[in-house]
Amino acid sequence: MKVVTGVVGNDIHVVANRLIDISLQARGFEVFNLGVNTHLEEFIDAAVESDADIILISSLNGEAEGWCRDLQFLRAEYALKNVVFVIGGNLSVGEAKDEDIVPKYESYGFDLVFHQVDLNTGLDKLEEFLGKRS
Amino acid sequence: MSLHQKERDIIVQNEYVDNFDFSEIEEFITNASKDLFISHKFKNSSTTLVQPRGGFPTYNKQYELYEEFEKADIDVMPLTIDSHTRLNDYGSAKKMLMLSEANEVDMLNGYPLVNHGYRNTRKMVTHFNRPVSLRHGTPDARLLIETALASGIFEIEGGPITYLLPYSKNFPLDKAFLYWKYVERVCANYSGLNEPINRESFGPLTATLVPPCITIVIQLLEMLLSLEEGVKSFSVSFAQTGSVNQDAVMANVIRKMADFYAKKIGVEDATINLVYHQWMGAFPRNKEFSDSLINTSSFIASLVRADKIIIKTRDEAFGIPTMQCNAQSVANTKYTFKVLKGLPPIVDEEEEAILEEEIHSIMEAVFNDSADTLWRKTFNSIKNGIIDVPFSPHIINHNAVVTIRDEHSNIRIIEKGNLPISEKCFAYEKSKVKLSEDKTTVINKIIEDIGVMHE
Numbered sequence: 001m002k003v004v005t006g007v008v009g010n011d012i013h014v015v016a017n018r019l020i021d022i023s024l025q026a027r028g029f030e031v032f033n034l035g036v037n038t039h040l041e042e043f044i045d046a047a048v049e050s051d052a053d054i055i056l057i058s059s060l061n062g063e064a065e066g067w068c069r070d071l072q073f074l075r076a077e078y079a080l081k082n083v084v085f086v087i088g089g090n091l092s093v094g095e096a097k098d099e100d101i102v103p104k105y106e107s108y109g110f111d112l113v114f115h116q117v118d119l120n121t122g123l124d125k126l127e128e129f130l131g132k133r134s
Numbered sequence: 135m136s137l138h139q140k141e142r143d144i145i146v147q148n149e150y151v152d153n154f155d156f157s158e159i160e161e162f163i164t165n166a167s168k169d170l171f172i173s174h175k176f177k178n179s180s181t182t183l184v185q186p187r188g189g190f191p192t193y194n195k196q197y198e199l200y201e202e203f204e205k206a207d208i209d210v211m212p213l214t215i216d217s218h219t220r221l222n223d224y225g226s227a228k229k230m231l232m233l234s235e236a237n238e239v240d241m242l243n244g245y246p247l248v249n250h251g252y253r254n255t256r257k258m259v260t261h262f263n264r265p266v267s268l269r270h271g272t273p274d275a276r277l278l279i280e281t282a283l284a285s286g287i288f289e290i291e292g293g294p295i296t297y298l299l300p301y302s303k304n305f306p307l308d309k310a311f312l313y314w315k316y317v318e319r320v321c322a323n324y325s326g327l328n329e330p331i332n333r334e335s336f337g338p339l340t341a342t343l344v345p346p347c348i349t350i351v352i353q354l355l356e357m358l359l360s361l362e363e364g365v366k367s368f369s370v371s372f373a374q375t376g377s378v379n380q381d382a383v384m385a386n387v388i389r390k391m392a393d394f395y396a397k398k399i400g401v402e403d404a405t406i407n408l409v410y411h412q413w414m415g416a417f418p419r420n421k422e423f424s425d426s427l428i429n430t431s432s433f434i435a436s437l438v439r440a441d442k443i444i445i446k447t448r449d450e451a452f453g454i455p456t457m458q459c460n461a462q463s464v465a466n467t468k469y470t471f472k473v474l475k476g477l478p479p480i481v482d483e484e485e486e487a488i489l490e491e492e493i494h495s496i497m498e499a500v501f502n503d504s505a506d507t508l509w510r511k512t513f514n515s516i517k518n519g520i521i522d523v524p525f526s527p528h529i530i531n532h533n534a535v536v537t538i539r540d541e542h543s544n545i546r547i548i549e550k551g552n553l554p555i556s557e558k559c560f561a562y563e564k565s566k567v568k569l570s571e572d573k574t575t576v577i578n579k580i581i582e583d584i585g586v587m588h589e
Contacts, residue, residue: 012303014527015342019581022536026573036527037303119581120574 001130004046005056006034009067013060016089016119020058023123029054040067044074047083054126056086062093065104072109084130088114088122138319145276145316150224152251159284162256164327171329172210172265172289173367176407176442179209182435183442184467185267186460189214189244191234193254196245200262202461207468210442211262213287215270215278216244222274224248243454244270248277252284259286267291267334271301273310279317283324289332290321293356294509295516296336299526307516307530311509315363322364330367333360334409337371341414342525342584343537345547346375346384347492347555351521353388354395354497355512361401362508369442371409374431376586377543382480385410385438387489395497410440417450418589424448425466427587432467436474443467488562492555496520499554519552538576539583540566548576 003024007017014036021033032050034042043055057064064087071085087110091101098115105113112129114122146154168174175183186203189212190196200211218227227246234241247255247268259266267289268282275297279290294314298307321331335356337349353370360368370392375381385408392406412431418424425448435443447463449455455463499520503511515521519532526533534551547553547563570576 012301012527014340015525015584017527018525018533019577021533022580023574023577026577035303035529120578 001054002030002032002050002052003054003056004032004034004043004050004052005058006038006043007036008038008040008043008057008059009061009063010037011059011061011063012036016058016060019119020056023119024056027123027127040070040074044078044080047080048078052083054084054086054130056088056126059087059089059091062090064089064091068105068108068110072107075109084112084126084133085110086112086114086122086126088112088117088119091115138316141316142280142320146280148224148248148277150228150249151277151281152253154252154280154284159252160324160327162286163283163324166286166288166328167260167263168329169263170259170265170286170288171332172267172442173332173405174329175209175265176332176367176405181471182410182440183209184445184464184471185210185442186212186445186447186464187214187269188212188457188460189216189269191216191231191240191242191244191246193250193258195240197258199457199460200258202457203464204262204264206461206464208264208461208464210289211264211266213247213266213268213282214244215268215272216242216246217271218242219244219246219248219278220270220272222272222277240454247281247285252281255281255285255287265289271297273298273302273305274313276313276316276320279320283320283331288329289334290317291334291336292317293333293335294359295352295356295512295521296339299516299523299528299531300336300338300340301527303527304529307528308513311359311513314359315509318360318363318365321360322366325364325366330405331365332367332369332407333365334369334407335371337409338373338411338414339523340525341373343539343545343580344524345535345537345545346372346380346387346489347496347547348521348523348535348553350384350388350391350489350493351496351500352523354391354493355500355508355521357392357406358395358399359509359512361396361404362399366403367405367407369407369409371411371444373411373414374434375543375545376413376415376539377545378430378434378437379480379482379485379542380544381410381434382438383482383485383489385440386479386481387486387493391490391493407441408438409442409444410435410438411444412446413587416585416588417446418587419451420589421448423589424450428463428467429470432470433474433477436471437477437480439479488559492559495554495556495559520554522551522553536580538567538569538580539586543586 230241447455536549
């Protein structure tokens with residue numbers, strides 16, 4: 001399966017991005033890594049171009065919220081119905097609870113939301129989700 | 135008028151800059167106090183020089199910082215530049231400087247040197263009369279360096295590779311080479327007037343499991359690009375790896391290789407210094423542990439007889455340290471050096487031989503590139519993954535090299551990508567680590583190895 005991944009916004013936290021890349025590869029995914037400082041539109045463009053199954057967005061500095069509000073519109077516009085949208089990392093500036101954060105991002109159009117979840121736990125859940133769907 | 139001088143005249147004409155009086159600047163440098171030149175201090179000092187980091191937005195706060203450092207009998211003053219200036223955004227820097235001045239809140243993470251200008255900054259530099267080192271992270275540092283040299287700042291850190299690959303996603307690398315060529319040339323031209331201007335490369339790179347051979351190759355290439363333009367005093371550097379033995383091996387090898395490659399391009403009259411960076415990765419959140427880590431770093435610097443050490447503070451995990459904390463760290467490191475004298479050197483012949491062979495193989499591949507100049511050969515080698523920096527955010531970097539720590543915390547290469555190291559060396563690297571078959575376990579080990587000092 002093909003995954004487009006990257007860090008959204010003006011966020012240069014590259015270490016986590018590289019670890020996501022090699023972890024996905026280790027699990028057998030074909031990875032298109034857009035790297036740090038990536039805009040939401042670039043994720044969509046890359047998914048269309050690569051015919052990706054999954055878009056996995058990460059954020060560490062907490063500015064993802066500002067960037068991801070438009071996701072539902074873009075998702076409708078490009079008819080990316082079958083693409084799984086995943087976001088993970090540190091999803092708010094300052095402290096926030098899971099029960100507030102997860103529904104908020106789900107309402108933006110994400111299928112899976114991982115706020116401060118360990119990388120491998122998140123990827124296990126992604127695989128479980130894909131397994132159920134198929 | 136030469137092309138170079140024409141370029142200089144264009145660079146310094148900027149709405150944020152007072153006019154540059156080049157003949158006055160030459161006269162100032164010619165007659166400047168020897169105490170401002172770190173190259174002079176290196177020649178006349180037998181211990182490791184101590185330098186912290188530090189830069190505040192306003193002139194007054196920078197001045198206060200220097201007063202604190204002076205009390206701690208600092209060897210080299212730092213001048214850290216803010217991030218807007220690093221991106222040549224002098225407009226934003228000016229606005230944030232004005233806000234900092236009006237509200238006494240620091241709105242910048244460093245000193246906006248271009249906005250302060252050389253006439254003001256020179257007053258501060260000459261008042262304290264100690265060498266100042268410019269720390270920045272700027273791909274196009276032409277105006278910044280003109281301003282620094284005119285201010286009496288006679289050590290310039292950075293380089294086209296070391297200030298780009300760790301910090302930028304898509305600033306064009308070829309442009310960075312040309313902008314730094316300009317910097318080298320200006321430094322070289324001023325070096326004939328008084329004591330030489332010292333250039334220093336930034337060895338820590340991403341500070342994330344970078345293998346010694348890649349660090350040293352990049353140090354050598356930036357050194358050669360600088361010496362080619364006529365620079366006469368250059369510092370190669372690297373950061374604490376996490377293994378005392380590997381640090382000792384790196385120090386011995388980098389010294390030997392720097393001499394060897396300088397001679398290879400026909401330069402015999404340049405002074406090469408060694409700079410050691412205290413741990414550059416994530417720090418413990420326990421301040422007592424931080425003190426311990428910092429002391430260990432100082433011990434290693436003393437062991438490898440570094441010419442200069444760049445220090446951290448116990449507040450590293452929490453952000454920019456206070457002036458007092460920073461000055462205390464200087465005093466502590468100086469105390470540690472006073473205690474540690476005449477340590478017996480560590481020599482590990484087997485490790486040194488392997489590392490030297492790896493470096494020669496990569497350097498040979500760079501020199502064998504078909505391009506006509508060294509900077510183009512280096513550019514192509516980075517593009518081809520012959521040089522590959524782990525965890526660089528830059529799009530040109532290959533990201534194919536994977537490293538991990540062995541049982542003694544030495545950084546070892548387990549995936550070599552396009553690194554042209556021999557099968558023998560690669561087999562040696564791999565023989566040091568027992569890897570799990572399960573890739574997820576390996577990745578978890580890498581995550582652990584990155585945060586090795588974290589508690």
